[in-house]
Amino acid sequence: KAGVTQTPRYLIKTRGQQVTLSCSPISGHRSVSWYQQTPGQGLQFLFEYFSETQRNKGNFPGRFSGRQFSNSRSEMNVSTLELGDSALYLCASSPAAQGRAFFGQGTRLTVV
Amino acid sequence: AQKITQTQPGMFVQEKEAVTLDCTYDTSDQSYGLFWYKQPSSGEMIFLIYQGSYDEQNATEGRYSLNFQKARKSANLVISASQLGDSAMYFCAMRALILTGGGNKLTFGTGTQLKVEL
Numbered sequence: 001k002a003g004v005t006q007t008p009r010y011l012i013k014t015r016g017q018q019v020t021l022s023c024s025p026i027s028g029h030r031s032v033s034w035y036q037q038t039p040g041q042g043l044q045f046l047f048e049y050f051s052e053t054q055r056n057k058g059n060f061p062g063r064f065s066g067r068q069f070s071n072s073r074s075e076m077n078v079s080t081l082e083l084g085d086s087a088l089y090l091c092a093s094s095p096a097a098q099g100r101a102f103f104g105q106g107t108r109l110t111v112v
Numbered sequence: 113a114q115k116i117t118q119t120q121p122g123m124f125v126q127e128k129e130a131v132t133l134d135c136t137y138d139t140s141d142q143s144y145g146l147f148w149y150k151q152p153s154s155g156e157m158i159f160l161i162y163q164g165s166y167d168e169q170n171a172t173e174g175r176y177s178l179n180f181q182k183a184r185k186s187a188n189l190v191i192s193a194s195q196l197g198d199s200a201m202y203f204c205a206m207r208a209l210i211l212t213g214g215g216n217k218l219t220f221g222t223g224t225q226l227k228v229e230l
Contacts, residue, residue: 031216043220056215088155094216101216103157
């Protein structure tokens with residue numbers, strides 16, 4: 001069974017631009033969560049989608065948004081990038097409304 | 113609100129020795145789950161072990177075991193017979209277990225960097 005796939009793995013963007021990250025969960029998993037990891041703030045929860053509906057949201061500005069498609073694939077969008085958005089963005093999928101979370105390899109975003 | 117505390121920023125252990133990574137937690141939830149993840153330098157978070165708050169026995173997964181002491185609110189990870197490949201960052205995390213609308217939001221600790229030496 002294929003694991004969680006995140007694309008792209010690495011990304012360099014300029015301040016003010018926007019970026020879209022993609023996450024394909026494990027087949028059959030309906031829940032997708034996104035996390036931001038930085039050296040200063042550690043791992044922080046961004047949001048979770050379950051069956052195309054946002055179920056939980058972390059404490060991030062509105063520049064961070066996401067969505068989930070009918071095949072459970074999820075995208076995360078960050079608009080008007082700031083230097084502080086440079087981070088490893090991790091996606092996790094779970095099989096059920098509450099289940100064990102399995103993570104992808106992450107997308108490392110650098111904003112210059 | 114949930115809080116996870118990992119007080120060991122770094123640990124060293126010799127190959128083939130056992131090591132314990134500490135994790136304490138704080139929550140007002142009656143039911144919750146505790147997780148440990150391993151993060152190598154590549155960045156991927158690898159699931160290691162899970163313990164539910166109502167599980168009577170400590171969880172074990174191969175060389176990993178979770179020493180769960182509910183009254184002390186601790187969930188320490190024990191790695192037996194350490195291997196060089198165990199060198200990585202280890203995160204403790206928790207999630208509320210709510211029958212409806214609980215979701216899969218995880219709260220993480222700050223991590224412990226484990227280095228296994230020859």
